Amino acid sequence: MRFAFIREHGSRWSIESLCRVLRVSTRGYRAWISRPVCQRQRTDLKVLAHIREHFVLSNFTYGRPRMTMELKEAGLDVGERRVGRLMKLNGIRPVRTRRHRVTTDSRHSLGVATNVLDGDFLANAPNRKWAGGGNCVDQVTCKG
16 A cells, blocks of 8 residues: 555655655565556456446446346356445446435325423333324323
8 A cells, every 4th residue: 555655646756755754665666566467456457347348238227236147147257245346446336217205295284293202201100101103192191
């Protein structure tokens, strides 16, 4: 992570001063820069290219499980967690097409129950305050 930070901010400050501040050697940084990409990163890049392609073909709707199935059908041997990690790191998120449907009707003609307890749920004796549906607050006023 230090070397990546140096590479990212090397245009603003000198490499030598960044290495000194982060307590790494400039020789180690140069070795890290010239090191070839490992096999896992190469496969990740290949899988990511397929993910992007299938994501566009799905009209930006496929999430991790469906994307994994598509990639397996395409002949790639990948797991769901790897696909999820690559999608998350690259900001690939499915667009939800279903809108939120409001099911509560707040414009009804029924009366609104009064808040008798007003957050005071401690009773001075057992079976005095009940919580539940309707206007059933205590033993005296509750019918049925």
